[in-house]
Amino acid sequence: MVYKSLLAAAFMLVSSQAAMAEVVALGSTAAGGTSQIGRALSAAVSEASPLQMRPQEVANTADYIPLVNAGEIEFAIANVVQTYYAYTGTGMSEGRPNENLRMVATLMPFRAGFIVPIDSDVKSMADLRGKRVPSFSKGALGQHAFNAGLANGGLTPDDVSSVPVPNFPRMWASFAEGTTDVTVVVVGAARAQELHATTGGIRYIDLENSPEALARMQEWLPQMFLLEVDGSAKVAGIEESAHVMAYYYTLFASKDTSDEQVYEVVKALHASEAKLLASGPFFDGFKAENMGKKVDIPYHPGAIKFYQEQGIWDQ
Numbered sequence: 001m002v003y004k005s006l007l008a009a010a011f012m013l014v015s016s017q018a019a020m021a022e023v024v025a026l027g028s029t030a031a032g033g034t035s036q037i038g039r040a041l042s043a044a045v046s047e048a049s050p051l052q053m054r055p056q057e058v059a060n061t062a063d064y065i066p067l068v069n070a071g072e073i074e075f076a077i078a079n080v081v082q083t084y085y086a087y088t089g090t091g092m093s094e095g096r097p098n099e100n101l102r103m104v105a106t107l108m109p110f111r112a113g114f115i116v117p118i119d120s121d122v123k124s125m126a127d128l129r130g131k132r133v134p135s136f137s138k139g140a141l142g143q144h145a146f147n148a149g150l151a152n153g154g155l156t157p158d159d160v161s162s163v164p165v166p167n168f169p170r171m172w173a174s175f176a177e178g179t180t181d182v183t184v185v186v187v188g189a190a191r192a193q194e195l196h197a198t199t200g201g202i203r204y205i206d207l208e209n210s211p212e213a214l215a216r217m218q219e220w221l222p223q224m225f226l227l228e229v230d231g232s233a234k235v236a237g238i239e240e241s242a243h244v245m246a247y248y249y250t251l252f253a254s255k256d257t258s259d260e261q262v263y264e265v266v267k268a269l270h271a272s273e274a275k276l277l278a279s280g281p282f283f284d285g286f287k288a289e290n291m292g293k294k295v296d297i298p299y300h301p302g303a304i305k306f307y308q309e310q311g312i313w314d315q
Helices: 002-020 032-048 061-069 080-088 141-152 168-177 190-198 211-218 259-270 273-277 301-310
Strands: 022-029 051-058 075-079 101-117 132-135 161-164 183-186 202-204 225-230 241-254
Touching: 022 032, 022 061, 022 259, 032 051, 032 075, 032 101, 032 259, 032 273, 051 061, 051 259, 061 075, 061 080, 061 101, 061 241, 075 080, 075 101, 080 101, 080 141, 080 241, 101 225, 101 259, 101 301, 132 141, 132 168, 141 183, 141 211, 141 241, 168 183, 168 190, 183 190, 190 202, 241 259, 259 301
Parallel strands: 022 051, 022 075, 132 161
Antiparallel strands: 075 241, 101 183, 101 202, 101 241, 225 241
16 A cells, blocks of 8 residues: 555656646647658657757748747747748848847758659759749749759759749649659658659759859858768669758747757757657758857857857857
């Protein structure tokens, strides 16, 4: 009886402690790679810190960035292109600066590539001249991605036959239906595997890897870079090697998010490298020692404090 009473008391104590845990929100999307990244981050923080991080998932990144800026959500994730544009009020966020955003961590390179049917005569982005290419509304991430891709081959939207699409799912459907000649995918993601299996095979276009081509692309996707993926990576659509776009995923916060909360989050993620790498291919390239990379957005004081303590802050 005494044993049962002690066991019940211990259970009540643990339950009480869990109920008292401080809850913070993480802005994320309800689907796609961002959703998977957000859930993995939230699980790692909740397990390795006194905080309980819960994804707050909405349709688009643009929906939650203003909420972080206003201090209504403590944390959020996005690729560095969107984060930079949002902070500066340029590009996709033209005229709408979110000056209260503060960097918390750079996470891992997010790789995206342009694919064509395996038997396509398109070997480079320059070969897309006159081809059917998806077209997004002005300011959309898709518009910036395709304009950057065309710029890699020295082309503009005027050089191709534009096929309007409202969003990425419709873009992928158009490619599967054969009404467009090219699409963009996250390298190795489930969507790319699906298209490879259902269209008779895909092939990644090898982007021109020159300083001039990169500079043209960065006019549309600032802070992006090119990565070479070789055949040993066993990515469907890459037999030998192909250069693809890459840009870091970022974790950011409001300037009003407390120093203590930010400190605990980066501390938890820094200790969770192995867990994050094991969570799936999206975290390939994540290194705890690189979490404080310079990305032209000011860091939160809580993050700086931890990185200084670890000796990995050099800004």
